[in-house]
Amino acid sequence: MRFAFLAAALLATVSAGAAAQDKDRAEAEARAYVPQVVTTRHQGVFGGQRLGYSATVGETILKTKDGVPEAAIVTTAYVKEPRDPARPVTFLFNGGPGSGSVWLQMGAFGPKRVAIPSDARDDGAPPYPLLDNPDSLLDVTDLVFIDPPGTGFSVILPGGDPKNYYGVTQDAKAVAQVIRRWLNDNGRWNSPKFLGGESYGTTRSAAVVNQLEGQTYNDVGLNGILLISSILDFAAGSPTPGNELGYITNLPSMATTAAYHGKGLAGTAAAEVAEQARQFAIGPYAAFLLKGARASAEERASVRARLAQLTGLSQTYLDQADLRVTPDRFYKELLRDRGVTIGRLDTRYTGKDYDAAGESPDNDPSFYGIDAGYTAAVNSWMRGPLGFRTDREYQSIGSVGPWDWSLGGGGGGRQTYLNVAPYIGTALRENSGLRVFVGQGWYDFATPFFGAEYSLQRTGIPQDRISWHYYDAGHMMYVRDEDRAKLSRDIRAFIRAR
Structure with a gap:
């Protein structure tokens, strides 16, 4: 045991010495660096x-x-x-x-x-x-x-x-x-x-x-x-469970994107689509989300119908998502009927995934593009x-x-x-x-x-x-x-x- 203790102490001393040498070497290299x-x-x-x-x-x-x-x-x-x-x-x-x-x-x-x-x-x-x-x-x-x-x-x-x-x-x-x-x-x-x-x-x-x-x-x-x-x-965009704010702040971007791709409020100017979505997001939609389980069936049906109009997603899909669609799901679902996904950095871009039935995109076509x-x-x-x-x-x-x-x-x-x-x-x-x-x-x-x-x-x-x-x-x-x-x-x- 004494031998093992001495060996460990020696190893620690050697390691400390090597670390000090490495530090000195790195410092000398840094001091010698000539900026260009x-x-x-x-x-x-x-x-x-x-x-x-x-x-x-x-x-x-x-x-x-x-x-x-x-x-x-x-x-x-x-x-x-x-x-x-x-x-x-x-x-x-x-x-x-x-x-x-x-x-x-x-x-x-x-x-x-x-x-x-x-x-x-x-x-x-x-x-x-x-x-x-x-x-x-x-x-x-x-x-x-x-x-x-x-x-x-x-x-x-x-x-x-x-x-x-x-x-x-x-x-x-x-x-x-x-x-x-x-x-x-x-x-x-x-x-x-x-x-x-x-x-x-x-x-x-x-x-x-x-x-x-x-x-x-x-x-x-x-x-x-x-x-x-x-x-x-x-x-504002955190996907943490229980945080409803992200669904509110993302909704206008979903609406403008859907209209760009010929869905939702297609044919309406982007600024007008954005304003309609803003008003719905901070009004009926925010109220529905904050009520949680206390929201009535009638309120849920009204919100679901308007969400479908704005986002271009089906009411069935929105119901399955509990009227809370994450960005990843939106990228994949919006143009699923066309077999393509949309970009994150720029939703005008589209890409072809390996699996058209997946939950989220393979990659961001607006970045690799x-x-x-x-x-x-x-x-x-x-x-x-x-x-x-x-x-x-x-x-x-x-x-x-x-x-x-x-x-x-x-x-x-x-x-x-x-x-x-x-x-x-x-x-x-x-x-x-x-x-x-x-x-x-x-x-x-x-x-x-x-x-x-x-x-x-x-x-x-x-x-x-x-x-x-x-x-x-x-x-x-x-x-x-x-x-x-x-x-x-x-x-x-x-x-x-x-």
Whole structure:
């Protein structure tokens, strides 16, 4: 026994020594890391204006409290030349969490965009044309696309702790630090500033605003927040049993989708379909759901009939679902008679599953219908004309888990109640010059428009400086040519109106 004890003690000592050596080795490797910054110059026509611009792909190094480099954050900045410190600058990112900025950069606002079908068909096989993007916002604002750690080309360096970055608050702190550093390095502290995100990027926007304007040090005043396909109150769509709110906020998206595919209120304009569904959802339907088992048979029959009119689903199916249809079931059931399912990100898309009788879709046709084109485009553009050299893979959708969903940064799973909309309310109340742009697609089930409305129309959020804009596409409305142009015009007007 004594021998075993001594052996165990020796093994522990050796293991501790090896761990210390590994830590020292990782720290030395991190300290030796040389950030890459490369600038190229280009010309283009944006918003009808020809201008020259610089494109700078650079790595910002974030360090631990002990000064050890821990993460390399890649930003891609497009700046009009000659430079003007009084010109607006807009910081943009996508969502996920775990998504690189490829979608907004190569699909909507960057100087180049990938050409994919505009009519909800899949992008097929390469080559995918890389086109000049006249809808880029460069004529009214400089653009800085940020890829948080674990997304795009951004990485956590050897020895770095993912827990310092993988979470709502931790991520927001890192992005806010990158923004401050960019303002320092480029002499842009007094420029008009806009912040924008898509999907979880809207969650990030609210959390970053809290870091930039809600702290007592080094505040960064903002002129505007761009929320594209918003998700701010995560309870609004939570499928947790007993939560009725998701059925209410999803219903208008079901109605617009059914009409688009020739069912429900087919032939009625999407805006009118949405309004009818909103009124029913917050009126008779909400009352029925909240009554639960106390609802009468007559009330149930009336609600069932109207649900069938709006959603295009049969009354029999609605009865079997207890008048509560989850999104997955809707994707599968709406066009079951045609043998196809519909998309989640964009319900205009359809796909063919292995099993037409299944309960939920095999995959999301509105994602696999576009992802190859975007990934090819961002790699071609950044590794080619922009001159960024790395052997790292570009993470269009990276793995950034486990993610800390608690707002205090103290740990918490997705079941933790999360609502960041109050951050925006605080910012609006405390900054009289701040305005909010909200863009939503009628056919978006990832972040339904009625859920966005619900989250931003709560008490404590001033309504007079929030503008709403709607598009005839889904989550990434810019995949449709007409809506990319409209989104660009709408945001261009929003920035000019500061």
